[in-house]
Amino acid sequence: MTKENPNGIPQEDEAFIDPLAADEAPSPDVEALVAERDEYRDRFMRALADAENARKRADKERRDAEQYGGSRLARDLLPVHDALTRALESAGQGERAAAALIDGVELTLRELNNVFGKHGIKVITPAAGDKFDPLLHEAMFEAAVPGTIAGNIIQVMDNGFMLHDRLLRPAKVGVSSTPAS
Incomplete structure (x- = not known):
């Protein structure tokens, strides 16, 4: 039963006993209920964390599939x-008698590069003298060429390609083995 103290605040009757009061030892039933509650709370929190991790994983997989x-x-x-690219290079070495054919190939290559750009494909175009990067280039051969620095590209066979931040194909290059002098 509650009474009001002189300030009008409800106050518990001295006859009421709190089962979890510090000076009283809780009964085994209360201890079991508290332990069970804590176990269910722990299970709930773990299930909540698992669900959040699954959601994040599914979001990442969806983004990767799109990209x-x-x-x-x-x-x-x-x-x-x-x-x-090879057709243009070989046509550029001789006469440009077939100007219309070359213009058509250039236009087609330009359109293909536009489509690549639209879909996140970037062409890796190394040049002779660039430093060899094993993450972007594949060494097809190594040769000692005077006047070059070891580890630099001396010839490019094929360009490489990236899809966003992933390597589709490394650029195929020849690398100098001449030590710097």
Whole structure:
């Protein structure tokens, strides 16, 4: 039963006994209920954390699928890019008698590069004299060439390609083995 003290604040009757009061030892039933409550709270928190981790993992997998789902298509288009590039290089070495053909190939290559850019494909175009980077380049051969620095690119066979931040294909290059003098 509650009474009001002189200030009007409700006050518990002295006859009321709190089972969890510090000066009283809790009964075994109360201890068991508290332990069970704590166990359920722990299970709930773990299940909540597992659900949050699963949600984050699913979000990441969805983003990766959106961004990198076209990897197979992109890899299949790379030889087309290579063939067009080689056609222009070989045509540039001789006479430009077939100017219309060359213009058509240039236009096609430019359009392919626009499509690549639209889908996050970047061409890795190393040049002779660049430092060899094993993360972006694949060394096809190594040769001692006078006037070059060891570890620098001396010839480029094929360009490399990146899809966003992933390497689709490394650039195929020749590397100098001549020690710096």
